[in-house]
Amino acid sequence: MIALVDCNNFYASCERVFRPNLENKPIVVLSNNDGCIIARSNEAKEIGIKMGEPAFKAKKKIEENDIRVFSSNYALYGDMSNRVMKILSSESSKIEIYSIDEAFLDFSNIASCKQKALFIREKVKKWTGIPTSVGIAKTKVLAKIANSIAKKYCKNGIFLLDGINLINRALKYFPVQDLWGIGTRLTKFLNSQGIYTAYELSKCNELWIKKNLSILGLKLVKELNGISCFPLENQISPRKNIRTSRSFSSGITKFEDLKESISCFASNCASKLRDQKSYTKKISVFIRTNPFKLNSKHYIGLKSLDLPTATNDTLEIVKYALKSLKSIYRENYIYKKGGVILHHILPDSNLQLSIFDSINREKRKSLMSVYDSINNKMGRDTVRLSVQGQNRKWRMKQEKLSPCYTTRMSEILNVKI
DNA sequence: TCTGGGGTCCTAGGACCC
DNA sequence: TCTGGGGTCCTAGGACCC
Structure with missing residues (x-):
C-alpha cells in the first residue's frame, strides 16, 4: 500500500x-x-x-x-515543508517527496494503515501546526483519489481506498478531469468521447488509450485498475533544468536595469546548480513585454548559448547570460519579465575539459566554495557580483509579507506574558 | 494601476548515419 | 521507365503537475 x-x-x-x-x-x-x-x-x-x-x-x-x-513567503513555506517532511521520513523508511506540500509513503507491511495514518497526521499537526490529509491505496493514482476523498468528506482526514467494491464506487463518482494527469485538453477530448468519470476511463480499451492519450494515459488507466506503473521514487534525482525568472514590479526599458536583473537570475541559477553538484553546458536567457497589455508593442527575446566547457561557476554563467541578453535586447520596449534557464545539466562525474580552456578551474572552484559558504552562513547575496547592482528597480512587489518566523532571528515570534 | 514560478515527460519531425 | 530501408539522436512544442 x-x-x-x-x-x-x-x-x-x-x-x-x-x-x-x-x-x-x-x-x-x-x-x-x-x-x-x-x-x-x-x-x-x-x-x-x-x-x-x-x-x-x-x-x-x-x-x-x-x-x-x-x-x-517562500522562506517560511520551505522551512515548514522541511519540518513536515522530516517527520514523515521518520515514520517510513521509503518516502517520495513529491512537492513542497505532499509526499508518498510506503505503507506495505503495516498492520493497520488507518491507525498509522491517524498517528502520522496527529504528529505532524502537533509538531508543526500544519493540518494534513492522508489517502491510502494500492497505487499512486488511487492514493491521489483517496486523498481527495479524505480532504472533502472525512472528518478525521484519512481515507483507505481498498477492495474492489469501494474502489468501483469511488471511481464512478470521481470526475475524469480531477484525475492526476488529466488536464484541460484531455478532459475536453475525453468528454467528447462520452467519458466523464474515472470509472468510464478505467474500462477503456488499452490500445485506444495509448493511441489517444500516449503512454502516460495508459499507465494512468492501469493504475486505476490497481496495477502499479508509477513506482515510489525513493531518491531525489538531480534537476534536469534550472530556471530563475521573475516578473518586474514595474516595466523596465533600460539595458542597464535588465543587465542587473539577468545577472541576479544567472547567479541564482549557478547557486542552485552547485547545490546539486552539477554543471551546465547550455544557458538560455529570455526577456518579454507584458502580454496582458493590449495597446503596446510586444516582443519576446530568447537566446540560447552552448558552452564550450561545462561549468557551475557564477562568474562564467553570468558572463554568458549577459552575452545572450545583449543579443536579444531591443530598445523602445517595456519589459515586464525576464529569466535565465540552464539546460544540458551534467553530474560532476561526467565532466570533460576543453583543450582551449583558459580558466584556472581549480582556483575558481575554491573561490566558489568560499563564496557559497559565506552566503550560506550570512544570508543570500552577502557576497555578490557588482554587476548584480544595488538599486534593484525591478524588485518584486511584496506588500503583505509576513515575517520569516522560523528562519530569521530578528523576525522570530514574540510572546508577551 | 493590476495577471507567478519552476518543473517533468512525451511525441513528431528533422538531421544524420550506414 | 528511373532513387530503399532501418536506425539513432536531438529539439521544439505541447500537455501536465504543484
Whole structure:
C-alpha cells in the first residue's frame, strides 16, 4: 500500500500557524509581485475565490468578506515543508517527496494503515501546526483519489481506498478531469468521447488509450485498475533544468536595469546548480513585454548559448547570460519579465575539459566554495557580483509579507506574558 | 494601476548515419 | 521507365503537475 500525505491549503496553513487568531477566518496567499491568488483557506474557497485568480479582480470579494491577504513567503513555506517532511521520513523508511506540500509513503507491511495514518497526521499537526490529509491505496493514482476523498468528506482526514467494491464506487463518482494527469485538453477530448468519470476511463480499451492519450494515459488507466506503473521514487534525482525568472514590479526599458536583473537570475541559477553538484553546458536567457497589455508593442527575446566547457561557476554563467541578453535586447520596449534557464545539466562525474580552456578551474572552484559558504552562513547575496547592482528597480512587489518566523532571528515570534 | 514560478515527460519531425 | 530501408539522436512544442 501507498499513502499520500498532503498538507491542507499549505501556504495558507503556514501563515495561520503563527496567527492563531486567524483560525476559521478566510485567508489567501498571493503569487510573487502580489499578482495572483495561489492559496486559499477553506473559508476563502467557500466565498468563491478561485485558484489563480488575479488579485485585482478579486479585490471586491476580498474587501467585502474581510479576507486576510498575504504575499508569498517562500522562506517560511520551505522551512515548514522541511519540518513536515522530516517527520514523515521518520515514520517510513521509503518516502517520495513529491512537492513542497505532499509526499508518498510506503505503507506495505503495516498492520493497520488507518491507525498509522491517524498517528502520522496527529504528529505532524502537533509538531508543526500544519493540518494534513492522508489517502491510502494500492497505487499512486488511487492514493491521489483517496486523498481527495479524505480532504472533502472525512472528518478525521484519512481515507483507505481498498477492495474492489469501494474502489468501483469511488471511481464512478470521481470526475475524469480531477484525475492526476488529466488536464484541460484531455478532459475536453475525453468528454467528447462520452467519458466523464474515472470509472468510464478505467474500462477503456488499452490500445485506444495509448493511441489517444500516449503512454502516460495508459499507465494512468492501469493504475486505476490497481496495477502499479508509477513506482515510489525513493531518491531525489538531480534537476534536469534550472530556471530563475521573475516578473518586474514595474516595466523596465533600460539595458542597464535588465543587465542587473539577468545577472541576479544567472547567479541564482549557478547557486542552485552547485547545490546539486552539477554543471551546465547550455544557458538560455529570455526577456518579454507584458502580454496582458493590449495597446503596446510586444516582443519576446530568447537566446540560447552552448558552452564550450561545462561549468557551475557564477562568474562564467553570468558572463554568458549577459552575452545572450545583449543579443536579444531591443530598445523602445517595456519589459515586464525576464529569466535565465540552464539546460544540458551534467553530474560532476561526467565532466570533460576543453583543450582551449583558459580558466584556472581549480582556483575558481575554491573561490566558489568560499563564496557559497559565506552566503550560506550570512544570508543570500552577502557576497555578490557588482554587476548584480544595488538599486534593484525591478524588485518584486511584496506588500503583505509576513515575517520569516522560523528562519530569521530578528523576525522570530514574540510572546508577551 | 493590476495577471507567478519552476518543473517533468512525451511525441513528431528533422538531421544524420550506414 | 528511373532513387530503399532501418536506425539513432536531438529539439521544439505541447500537455501536465504543484
